[in-house]
Amino acid sequence: MSIKSALESEGIDFSEYMNPPEQWNGQALIRNINGTKYACCPFCQKKALLISPNTKIQHLKLKCKGSNCKKEFEVNV
Numbered sequence: 001m002s003i004k005s006a007l008e009s010e011g012i013d014f015s016e017y018m019n020p021p022e023q024w025n026g027q028a029l030i031r032n033i034n035g036t037k038y039a040c041c042p043f044c045q046k047k048a049l050l051i052s053p054n055t056k057i058q059h060l061k062l063k064c065k066g067s068n069c070k071k072e073f074e075v076n077v
Contacts, residue, residue, distance in 0.1 A: 028062070028075045039077065044069040051077055 004014045028039040028048065037051040041064040048062055060075040 026074050028073050030077065039075045041066060041069060041071070042073055043071050049075060 007014045007017070024042065027042070029042050029045065030051065031038050031040050031045075031047075033047070038047040039049040039051055039062070040046060041048050044064060044066045046064060046066040046069065048064060055077050057075050057077045061072055062075055063072050064070055
């Protein structure tokens with residue numbers, strides 16, 4: 001039995017206990033990994049681009065190189 005069906009069997013609306021989905025603007029995740037910043041794929045979290053401290057990027061379209069992902073996203077730094 002799923003959590004949703006258990007709550008609904010008690011007469012409780014499952015949406016009252018869920019957070020609404022966050023808006024996604026199509027941009028890459030900027031992560032700090034071992035003191036180095038990377039632009040990562042927002043879908044699979046694979047590192048896509050090394051970000052130097054003086055890097056400035058606007059509207060760069062990248063395609064993920066992950067073997068199962070291959071989705072396109074935007075980098076703005």
